[in-house]
Amino acid sequence: MESPLPFTSPADLAAALDATGYLADDALATIAWLGLHLHRPLLMEGDPGTGKTSLAEALSEAMGIPLIRLQCYEGLDATQALYDWDFPRQILHLRALETVPEQGRDVNEIEQGLFAERFLLARPVLQALRESPCVLLIDEVDRADDEFEAFLLEVLSTWRVTIPELGTISAQVPPVVVLTSNRTRELHDAIKRRCLYLWLDHPKLEREIAILRRRAPEVSHALAEQVVRAVQALRSDVELLKPPGVAESMDWARALHALGTRELDTEAAAATLGVAIKYREDADRVQCAIERILG
Amino acid sequence: MDLALPRPPEEMLLGFTLALRAAGVDITADRERAYLRAAAALGLDDPHGCYHAGRATLCGSPADLERHDTVYAAWFGGKTAVAGQRFRPPAPTAPAALAEVGEGGTESDQQESQVAQASSHEVLRQRDVATLSAGEKAELGRLFTRIQPRAPRRWSHRRTPARRGEVDPARTLREMLRRLGEPGRVRHRRRAPRPRRVVMLIDVSGSMSPYADALLRLAHRFVSTGLPVEVFTFGTRLTHITRPLRRRDPDQALVAAGDAIPDWSGGTRLAEGIKIFLERWGRRGTARGAVVVVFSDGWERSDPEALGEQMRRLRVLAHRVIWVNPHRGLAGYAPVQAGIRAVLPYCDDFLAGHSLATFEEMTEVIAGA
Secondary structure, three states: OOOOOOOOOHHHHHHHHHHOOOOOOHHHHHHHHHHHHHOOOEEEEEOOOOOHHHHHHHHHHHHOOOEEEEEOOOOOOHHHHOEEEOHHHHHHHHHHHHOOOHHHOOHHHHHHHHOOHHHEEEOHHHHHHHHOOOEEEEEOHHHOOHHHHHHHHHHHHHOEEEEOOOEEEEOOOOOEEEEEEOOOOOOOHHHHHHOEEEEEOOOOHHHHHHHHHHHOOOOOHHHHHHHHHHHHHHHHHOOOOOOOOHHHHHHHHHHHHHOOOOOOOHHHHHHHHHHHOOOHHHHHHHHHHHHHHHO | OOOOOOOOHHHHHHHHHHHHHHOOOOOOHHHHHHHHHHHHHHOOOOOOHHHHHHHHHHOOOHHHHHHHHHHHHHHHHOOOOOOOOOOOOOOOOOOOOOOOOOOOOOOOOHHHHHHHHHHHHHHHHHOOHHHOOHHHHHHHHHHHHHOOOOOOEEEEEEEEEEOOOEEOHHHHHHHHHHOOOOOOOOOEEEEEEEEOOEEEEEEOOHHHHHHHHHHHHHHHHHHHOOOOEEEEEEOOOEEEOHHHHOOOOHHHHHHHHHHHOOOOOOOOOHHHHHHHHHHHHHHHHHOOOOEEEEEOOOOOOOOHHHHHHHHHHHHHHOOEEEEEEHHHHOOOOOOOOHHHHHHHHHOOEEEEOOOHHHHHHHHHHHHHO
16 A cells, blocks of 8 residues: 655655645644655644645645545535446436347346446545545535544545445555545544644734735735735734635735735725625724724 | 653653643544654654644644643643643532422331432422532432433435435436336435534533533533534633533533633623634534524623624524523513623523423423424
């Protein structure tokens, strides 16, 4: 199961992520490197907009392997996450067989033919096991119900899936698995134990400016800095229902740039506030505080 | 960090996991093994290696991370550990106003004593828990098993096979497949009922301290029945105590919960507590569609308007908001405090919660929500 690890140290991995435009700090690089080295899934928790999902994207880009994404929701079950048989195609196949003359048919063969790989719809988890090496992103795992967690447990520890009609499919190399959670409910301990845990906070000022400059190079440094300062002030000083994340500051800077704004002033901020602030109550509060923050 | 150790490194690292476990982080043997492997992979000469390895492998929540950092500083940094706060159960306050209930029928014959005990249980059921003596509280604690919580229901998004309901294409097609493509019986499916989440917010401030013990026992009943329940306490801080309450034995669970609660019998910041709950948990999903039960007397020292605002936010997220006030059951009670007046417009139910009997009624209301 050992695969040659492309990165010799956490710093090496950080540099590779950097090249894709993802700025990883010391803790993140270390834990992601450990995850690759020990073949353990990464469990990322943190506020929305702190870069949990984009880590998976950056990892897949840095390692040059495909990204397979499974978005979790309530009611997600194995036929959506793992595999399903393509019933309409199986029936079409049977109907087509009826046109073959009677004596040419072999019942056993037909039966086996019905549960062949070509009638199998591989959903993300199975796809990841078959196509590994790849990055499997299991996004917002807290939205799925507990039963789904129990099912994940099996896949994440053995890296194999058993299909009764076909047999066991196991990964040649364990895929890189990233789980993200917004902590709407506590995940089961059993799944946490199998993962490496990482809590992501909003980045510091310099780091966020650097991220913005990297991701939106068209935005001037001065504007980027102004936007980040304003967003950081909003996060720390103003009581908001949903403080803007890095994604919002990026959107805001891009919006301002698209409008040809050179400098963030009260007017420009008021006109584009909807990009960064998504609640009416928050918008009211920011309108009151924006002058003080920009002043 | 100087690692010229008098002991082998694995002993040092495992000692650290022991210290961390003593600090309340739930560490299993496989976590320890993962920690050693991670530390070895990063190399012991890397000053941050052990630190990050510990955070990634031994922790599972932000609270764990905080504990890890404290213990890490103490263990590897040579500082003395901070003594943990121990659970001090609130002292029994008012002496029993009524006659001693537990002693009726000591010199009578057995049958009579059983009758007396049954009736003493009945009295105990109706008594205000704040007026009980320590012995009566212990007796009452045993009676809590009588409460049989049932979960409120909601319709799941997941469909299950049913006799009626919408057509289930997959099962109908599978049926056809079994008949080699000939149309067969049409199969149906429908949404199945699932238990709805119950969120309990318990006020543990000074004014509620006579009830804290009973309310935690009640919460323990709910948690131990295996329903989807989340329990939080608030006073000056918000504490998530579902996990400590999972222990089977009620007394052990209460001690574990008490260890987790840093603000016993302190002040109340009701609006603040609800606000923090909404921000950290509620809006992200814990309160969405849930039955939220707030246990508090509504004593709010700060602005009642702020409290109303938070309750409005809670109301729009939750399926049903139930406010339980222990004082409501007292004779002559009227909801006149500013705090209670501010929250009432946003509550679906306003219940009493001072005795076992009222807890039983409340359990029924929750089940029917």
